[in-house]
Structure formats: structure tokens, C-alpha cells
Amino acid sequence: MADYQERPAATTTVIEKRGGGGTMVAVLLLVVVVAIAAFFLITSQTQKDSAVEGAASQVGQAASDIGDAAKDAAGAAKNQ
Template sequence: MSDERDRVTETRTTEPADTPPAQPTHTTVIERRGGGGGMLIGLAVLIVVLVGAYFLFNQSRNDNLQTEAVTTAADKVGDAAKQVGDSAEQAAESVTNQ
């Protein structure tokens, strides 16, 4: 799918027959256009960068959710330990009060 085009322009100037032949003027212009390969590669790199950024931001969000879950679990364990301690204290008081 190459869109490479060549254009050649030639110009010749000649003198009338009664004058000595002069060196003809010759101009050649070649224009080249590149294909769309560079644009395609640039688009692919942009997509890779966007996908990488998406996963990076989701990783950070997941880390925050995990940290919050661990903190909540630690709070629950702390509350359970306090309840066990309170129950043990009440049991000790009931044994000593008998």
C-alpha cells in the first residue's frame, strides 16, 4: 500500500537552425512522497502508551483499595480483641465476686 509517487519534469530549449547548437537546458524535478508508515507507527505507539497509563492508574487504585481493606480488617481485629478482653475481665470479676 505504497503511496510513493515520482514526478519528472523535463524542459529543453533549442536554438534556431542557423545558429550554432547551444548546450540544451535540461531541468529534472523529482518529487517523492512517503507512504503512511510513519503515521501508522506513531498511532501504534500512542495506543501502547494509553494502555500502559490505564493499567498504571488502575494499579494505584487497586493498591488504595487493598490498603483500605487491610485497615478495615485490622480495625475489626482490634475491636474483637477488645471484646475478648472485656469478656475476660467480666469473667474474672464474676469469679472473684462469688
């Protein structure tokens, strides 16, 4: 017949959890990526605003030039 070993009535299992610090590195990396993305978005928006401002200024100058030309043409037509 087979011999059976009896197990103790109560056993305790100890589980140790050790953190390797990988979570902290991942969070730090995420913060750096978000900061870089924010920088590029803000820079891009500033460039767009500057381009729109420049275009609006050119349109305003063109409208002024057209108004002056119309006044000159009206004056020339009146004198004929």
C-alpha cells in the same frame, strides 16, 4: 540471430521512503494502554489497602471486647 540490446553502463535507482504515520499512532496507543493499566493497578492496590485496614480495625476491636469480657468474668468469679 537474436538481437541483444545493450544496457547503459551505469544505472541509478531512486527509492523514496514515505512514512504513513502509523508508527506514531501505535506509540500513542501504547502510551494510552499503559496509562490505563497503571490507573487500574493503583486503584486495585488502594482498595486492597483499605480492606486490610478495615479488617485490622475489626480484629483490634474484637480483641478489646474479648479483654473486657475476660475482666468481667474474672471479676464475677472473684466475687463468688
